[in-house]
Amino acid sequence: MTHYDVLVIGGGTSGMMAAISAAEHGATVGLIEKNKFVGRKLLVTGNGRCNVTNNRDKEEIIRHIPGNGRFLYSAFYQYDNYDIMNFFRSRGIALKEEDHGRMFPTTDKSRTIVNALKQIIDDLNIDLFVDAPVETVLYDEEKVTGVRLIDGREFSATSVILSTGGRAMPKTGSTGDGYKWAKKAGHTIKELYPTEVPITSQESFIEERVLQGLSLRDINLSVLNKKKKSVVTHRMDMIFTHLGISGPAVLRCSMFVLQTMKRDKTDAATMTIDSLPDMTEGELKQKMAQFKKNDGDKSIKNVLKQFGPERYILFGLERQSIDSDKAFKTLTPKEVEAIITFLKDFRFDVHGSLPIEKAFVTGGGVHTKEVNPKSLESKKKKNLYFTGEILDYNGYTGGYNITGAFITGRVAGMHAAESALALK
Template sequence: MTHYDVLVVGGGTSGMMAAISAAEHGATVGLVEKNKFVGRKLLVTGNGRCNVTNNRDKEEIITHIPGNGRFLYSAFYQYDNYDIMDFFQSRGIKLKEEDHGRMFPITDKSRTIVNALTQIMEESKVDVHTNAPVETVLYRDGAVNGVKLMDGRVLYAHSVILSTGGRAMPKTGSTGDGYKWAKKAGHTIKELYPTEVPITSEEPFIQDRTLQGISLRDVDLKVINKKGKQAISHRMDMIFTHFGISGPAVLRCSMFVLQTMKRDKTDHAVMSLDSLPDETPGSLKQTIERLMKKEGEKSMKNTMKQFGPERYILFGLEQAGIDSERAFKTLTPKEIDALITFLKDFRFNVHGSLPIEKAFVTGGGVHTKEVNPKTLESKLMQNLYFTGEILDYNGYTGGYNITGAFITGRLAGMHAAQTALSMKTAD
C-alpha cells in the first residue's frame, strides 16, 4: 500500500511547484500525471519560450488578472512574482525582461524551465507517476484520503492537491477532470468560459474575408456595451482573420466581449477600433487639410496610404463611399469627418468567440468563496487543496496566469505539508 503525506494530481506548472514546495516543507510527496511526461502545457507557453512571470508590482499584477484576481491577494503576501524569479535564479537559471514586464529564461526555451522543475522534483525525492490517469478522488468522513488510478491502484495521502488545470488547450491534457472531483467534494463550479481567445464576427467584411490577414500595430481596441459605455480598452496589436479578429489586443478583450453579451442579453457586442491612438480627431483633420493643399492632385488611395495598410485604407474609403481614384483635394468636409471616424472609431459587431478548447485560458471553475485564500484548502473537505486554473480566477497572457499558478502551487504545497505532518504527529 502506497501512502504519502501529500499527493498532487496534475504535473503542470502549479502541480510541479506544489510538489516541490510540499517536499521542501518536509513531506513525502507523490505526483500523478496522466500524460507521458510532466509540464506539457508549460512547454507551449509563450510560443515555446515560457513567459515565467512578470516583473511588475503585486497591485499591477492583480489588475492584470481581471477574472477574480482579488482572491490571490493573501497568497501574494506570502509568496510573489519576485520570489518566483528568485526560485529560478538561485538555481542558476538566468531570466531576462522583455516588453510589458514579461520575464523569460535567457535560453528562450520552455524546456529550460520544465527541466529545472523536473530536476528539483527529483532532488526533493518526489515520486512522479506518469501515464497515471486518476479514476476518482477518495473522500471519507469529511476529509480526503487519496486517489484511485484508472489501472486500479490506490494511492493514499493525508493531503491531496488538485492541480488539474482547466479546459483550455485540451491537447495538453487539460480536459477538466478536476471539476468532477471538486464537485464530488461538494464544491460549486462557476460556469466555464473561454478567455484569452480569438473573437468571431458575422460582419459581411469578415465573412467575405475583405480584411483577412491584415495586421494592425499598436491600436486601441474597445468593447462597447448596449448603453454605449466602454467595458474595457486595450492598446496592443491585432489581426483580422477568416472568422473574426485575433492578436494580443483581441485576446485581452475576449472575456469582456462574452461578459457584455451575457450582461446585455444580446447576441453580439460592439467593438470600436482606433487605428491611430496617438492622433486626435483635430490633429488628423489638420493633417488631411494640409495634404489637400500639398498633395491634392494625388489620388485618395495614394495620399491616404500613410495612415495604415493599403487594404485597410481602401476598405475605409469604401465604407465612407469615396472613390479611391478621385483626386484627394476633392474631399468634402462630410467625407473628411467620415474618414476620421473610420480611423479613430471604426465600429463593428462581434458575435462570440472560438470554443474553450481553442482558448489559452479557462474562465470559471471552483468557486473561490469555498476555498481558504490563505492556504488554498477547501472549506468543505478537509485536507483537499486547489491550485492554478481549476480555480475561478483568470489573467491575461503575459506571465499573469503562470504567476498565479506558481504562487497557488507554492502555498498549497506548503500548507498541505504542514497539515499532513501535524496529522502524523497526532497519530
C-alpha cells in the same frame, strides 16, 4: 497501500510547484500525471519559449488578472513573482525581460524550465507517477483520504492537492477532470467559459475575407456595451482572420466580449478600433485641412497611406463609397468626417468566440468563496487544496496566468505539508 503526507494530482505548472513546495516543507510527496511526461502545457507557453512570470509589482499583476484576481492577494503576500524569479535564478537559470515586463529563460526554450522543475522533483525524492490517469479522489465525511487510479492502484494521503488545470488546450491534458472531483467534495463550479481566445464575427467583410491576414499595429481596441459605453480598451496589435479577429489586443478583450453579451442578453457585441490612438479627432481634422492645401492634387489613397496599411485604408474608403484615386482636394467636408470616423472609431459587430478548447485560458471553475484564500484549502473538505486554473480566476497572457499557477502551487504545497505534518 502507499501513504503520502501530500499527494498532488496534475504535473503541470502549479502541480509541479506544489509538489516541490510540499517536499521542501518536509512532507513525503507523490505527484500523479496522466500524460506520459510532466509540464506538457508549460512546453507550449510563450510560443515554446515559456514566459515564466512578469516583472511588475503585485498590484499591477493582480490588475492583469481581471477574472477574480483579488482572490490571489493573500497568496501573493506569501510568495510573489520576484520569488519565482529567485527560485529559478538560484538554480542557475538566467532570465531576461522583454516587452510588457515578460520574463523568459535566456535560452528561449521552455524545455529549460520544465527540465529544471523535473530535476528538482528528482532531487527532492518526490515519487512521480506518469501515464497514470486518476479515476477518483477518495473522501470520508469530513476530509480527503486518498486517490484511486484508473488501473486500480490506490494511494492514501493526509493532504491532496488538485492541480488539474481547466478545459482550455485539451491536447495538453487539460480536459477538466478536476471539476468532477471538486464537485464530489461538495464544491460549486462556476460556469466555464473561454478567455484569451480569438473572437468570431458574422460581419460581411469578415465572411467575405476582405481583410483576412491583415495586421494592425499598436491600435486601441474597445468593447462597447449596449449603451455604446466602453467596457474595456486594450492598446496592442491585432489581426483579421477568416472567422473574425485575433492577436494580443483581441485575446485581452475576449473575456469582456463574452461577459458583455451575457450581461446585455444579446447575441452580438460591438467593438471599435481606433487605429491612431496618439492623435485626437481635432488633430486629424487639422491634418486633413493641411493636406487639402499642400497635397490637394495627390490621390486620396496616396495621402492617407501614412495612416495605416494600404488594404485597411482602401477598405475604409470603399465602405464610405469614396473613390481612392480621386484628388484629395475633391473630398467634401462630410467625406473628410467619414474618413476621420473610420480611422478613429471603426465599429463592427462580433458574435462570440472560438470554443473553450481553442482558448489559451479557462474562465470559471471552483468557486473561490469556498476556498480559503490564505492556504488554498477547501472549506468543504479538510486537507483538500486547489491550485492554478481549476480555480475561478483568470489572467491575461503575458506571464500572468503562469504567475498565478506558480504562486498558488507554492502556497498550497506549503500549507498542505504543514497541515499533514501537524497531524503526524
